[in-house]
Amino acid sequence: MRIVIAPDSYGGTLSATEAATAIAEGWHRVAPADETLELPLADGGTGFLDVLHAVLGGELLPLQVTGPLEGKPVSAHWLKVGEVAYVEVAQACGLHLVPRERRVPAVARAASSRGVGELIAAAAADPEVTRIVVGLGGSSNTDGGAGALAVLGAQPLDGAGEPLPDGGAALARCAALAGPPVLPARVHLVLAADVDNPLLGQHGAAAVFGPQKGADADAVTELDAALGHYAEALATAVHRELTDLVTAPGGGAAGGLGAALLACGGEQVSGAGLVRELSGLDTALDSADLVLTGEGSFDWQSLRGKLITAVASASAARGVPCLVLAGQVSVGRREAAAAGVEAAYSVSEHAGGVEASMADPAGTLAALAEHLAGQWRTPGSA
Template sequence: MRILIAPDKFKGTLTGPEAAAAMAEGALRVYPDAVVTALPIADGGEGTVEVAVAAGFSERLNAVVGPILKPVGAVWGFDEGSKVAVIETAQASGYLLSEPTVENALRAHSYGSGQLIAAALDAGATEIIIGLGGSAMTDAGTGALRALGLKLLDVHGNLVPLGGGSLIDVVAVDATGLDSRLAAVKVRMAVDVDNPLYGADGAAYVFAPQKGADADAVELLDAGLRNVASVVREATGIDMDVPGSGAAGGFPSMFVAYANASVERGFDLVASLINLDNALAQTDLVITGEGSLDAQSLSGKGPLGVADAAHAKGIPVVVVAGRITVTPQELAKHGVVAAVSATDVAGSPEAALADAARYTTRATFEALNGI
């Protein structure tokens, strides 16, 4: 028996590698002679660097400017052989690094993420994968490109302050000092949403309230995104407002305009990065899961993306999650033959959260015994 264990993180309790280890323990209790391979996955947001490191990338650490100017240590991954770097906006510019206040929602920026990109360029990266999600800012990625030499100017020719709240004052963009290495490196941005840059479904209206923005701040941020998009469109002829450009406070938009950047479905990008197809080719059974398997999971992200890939190859799939709110019939369409939640095994959400690894192990044991 060859078992592939490929979970996403159990947000707030277990990382992807920790969840995989707990599931492996449960699997080996049922199949003690099995060959178990752990291959944690991600949607391209928080946890992407961790997944890359688990797949063999070396872990790097850089001190960068956080989203409200306090220094932070940000982890990223690099593969010396392929020269691929993997970074996350959450590491350098994440919402956990900033209190969710109105003031911070307006002043938060992505400068530190740009410093990580610069570190990757210094390391010789020829491809940079940027996992978008968990961000504190709504600055359209302007802070990151400012760390790489871009200048945003106001009507007086002065630099506008960092942060989304200042984008309304931008009248010109000066790209003459932009790091020339960006033109030669491939930038791939992993997103798990298709929100536009601005408007009712855009970065400000949908995501900024989670970052502390009130109604007035949301309106100002949205106006700033519209303004900078207009300035860039007039200067370059490029429309920054592409599907997914609203991710991570609009981060992809400026990179679409000023770098060799593409916006890609996060799960597909990560699956390719960790060679999921190759792992499935050597597997008899797949175990996957995440913290909450719900209606959003059915879109093929994360665990059900793994399930669909396995199902296409005729490989049975077992799901273990912190909680499961979709029906067995819905899961069966994705090739899932058994599904058990840690909450059901523990008897309550509180108990499951208090000892997530233990109950994930027990849920795996019960799921496999039920096949």
């Protein structure tokens, strides 16, 4: 059998490369002669840069930028491939940069995307760069991209014309922006979003993603209202219709950074679709007998443009079964089948609980792959 192993990263426990290695190792315990192709992928979130660097080559350029909390610096990179620059939001303001014990309402209100603006500015300053692709996902902020745009000249101001502090909550006092965000005319901005959620409302940045960043019900309500207030000032500054910014698919990605970069004239694309194209996934699937993919949690958010849907739809188009090996699974069989998933399996369930799976992420993932190899190998295969 020929098995394509194409996972995303697993929620801060395993990188996509580590996950692919673990799955392949487990599978080969049962079927050592099977041909496995490890193809680590990403959808715009954590690991976006590593995956593209492995596929495209290019030069990783280091940069110390402002992190998501209290202005403390973090180390990041941007990737230059010819005239194209790639930026990963999660490197500057990723949720993994906020310790679990600090994911509380006060921090959710204050986390900033300023470092993303610094990465974009550094890439734009390179005279050879004509296209900047920003991978949107895995963020800790819900600031509507205000921190990032402040670096590009669009500092939020209060009613007295004073700069507002970073963070989404402060945007409730936003009366105007210092000016429109500015990028060189030669630069075309592309938003590689990991989800298609809009900026505001029930399916927006605060309501859907705020809780995983530490926001409670009160903080979610406060942040959603603050983002709406900020969006009005942003629309005025860039001469855009407010409705366009707050309802655009992907506007809610990365804590609202999607909407901010759309306001800069950016073009929104599927992050998973972009990686699918650049990685050669479709060509790999043309000769596959089975596809294994996965991520930390296979839930309803996975069905809104994340990597698993891209892999599953490409597999289904070729009649190749696609199995999901996720840390946890909450998508029903019917919904999974509609997305092109043949079957989904939970690592934590197979390991006997979340605690056991988290204690040894690679080992328990490999054990699940070993178990599935016994079930899914073609009868008579070597």
